[in-house]
Amino acid sequence: MAMTIAPYLALAKSAAHEDSANIGKVVGSVLLGIARIVLIALIYRAAYQAFSHNPLPYQNAVWSIAVYFALILGLNGRQIFRLIETAVKTGAVETELIRPVEWRAAKFCYLIGRNSLESLSLAVAFTATLLVFIGPPTVAFLSPAMIAAYVYLFVIAVVTAGAMYTTVGLSAFWLNDAKSVFRILDKTVLIFGGAFVPVALLPAVVQEVVRYSPFGVYAAVTQLFNPAMAGRMVPTLVASTVWTIVLLGLCQAVWLRAEKRVEVNGG
Numbered sequence: 001m002a003m004t005i006a007p008y009l010a011l012a013k014s015a016a017h018e019d020s021a022n023i024g025k026v027v028g029s030v031l032l033g034i035a036r037i038v039l040i041a042l043i044y045r046a047a048y049q050a051f052s053h054n055p056l057p058y059q060n061a062v063w064s065i066a067v068y069f070a071l072i073l074g075l076n077g078r079q080i081f082r083l084i085e086t087a088v089k090t091g092a093v094e095t096e097l098i099r100p101v102e103w104r105a106a107k108f109c110y111l112i113g114r115n116s117l118e119s120l121s122l123a124v125a126f127t128a129t130l131l132v133f134i135g136p137p138t139v140a141f142l143s144p145a146m147i148a149a150y151v152y153l154f155v156i157a158v159v160t161a162g163a164m165y166t167t168v169g170l171s172a173f174w175l176n177d178a179k180s181v182f183r184i185l186d187k188t189v190l191i192f193g194g195a196f197v198p199v200a201l202l203p204a205v206v207q208e209v210v211r212y213s214p215f216g217v218y219a220a221v222t223q224l225f226n227p228a229m230a231g232r233m234v235p236t237l238v239a240s241t242v243w244t245i246v247l248l249g250l251c252q253a254v255w256l257r258a259e260k261r262v263e264v265n266g267g
Contacts, residue, residue: 007101012113026118030125033074037066037126041134056200059130060225063137064198066126068222071154073195074119075112077161081182083107084169094262104255108162141227149233153220156244160217163247164189170251173258189215194222211236214243 041062048058056064084107087093096103130136168185172178190196192206192215199207199219210219211232217240223229229236 008105008109011101011106012109012116015110015113016116018114026121029118030121033069033122034125034129037062037069037129038133040065041130045134054201055228056198056226057138059134060137060227061198061201062134063130063225064194064200064222065196066130067224068194068218070119070122070126072157072161072193072218072221074115074122075158075161076115076119077108077112077158078165078186078189080104080108080111080162081165081169081178083111084166085172085178085182088169088172088258097262104162104166104251108166112158137225138227139225141230142224143230146230146233149237150221150224153217153237153240156240157217157221160214160240160244160247163244163251164214167247167251167254170254170258173261189218193218198226199223200226200228212239214247216240217243 044058044062048054048061054061084104087096087103087107093103096106099106164185165182168178168182171181175181192199192210192213199210200223202210210216212235216236220229220236220240
């Protein structure tokens with residue numbers, strides 16, 4: 001079935017409309033996010049005062065984590081797992097296949113649209129909070145080309161999240177407890193993706209492993225404020241692009257096998 005982008009954009013727009021109507025939820029999320037980022041800033045300030053040698057400026061380290069919280073966790077693409085798993089476990093996937101859109105892509109676009117206002121609000125709130133609380137990061141090393149590269153990395157990070165967590169959701173066709181796989185993957189992504197510690201502060205060997213692993217797609221986005229990325233951008237772009245293609249292919253291969261089970265069970 002040929003896919004056109006218009007229905008998926010319409011789904012995302014409709015979901016964003018719903019989110020804007022629930023302004024209380026967005027405000028609550030933003031206030032909680034501000035409290036978290038201020039706490040993280042305080043913890044990192046103490047850590048930076050205790051250790052004299054730090055490869056990343058203090059402000060840049062905190063801003064890197066803020067990027068991850070606002071853009072990656074804010075859009076919450078990982079929750080596609082729950083939507084897919086629920087559809088599989090309840091048998092709703094058979095109904096989804098009747099619709100004139102690709103059901104996995106439709107659910108993901110709806111999810112991203114639903115969380116877009118919250119993500120944008122977090123980005124604005126974090127920017128204002130950190131400018132007042134710790135000051136701006138060092139960005140003299142950034143160039144228009146690097147900014148364009150980061151925009152590209154952000155887009156494929158979102159796509160990779162969709163592919164990775166959709167694949168885990170589809171595993172519910174075979175596993176009684178796909179949530180266990182989700183938890184293991186999710187915690188690993190959080191640790192190596194830069195949610196707790198910026199990748200630039202990890203040991204050099206770990207940085208190299210992360211950079212050329214699937215988690216590097218997430219980690220690359222959080223290194224917007226890492227001066228050392230200027231010399232590593234090209235290999236990062238190549239590795240991230242390759243892993244995105246691989247994970248999309250894996251997701252499709254798993255679905256093709258799962259689809260046969262739907263046909264057998266659902267007729």
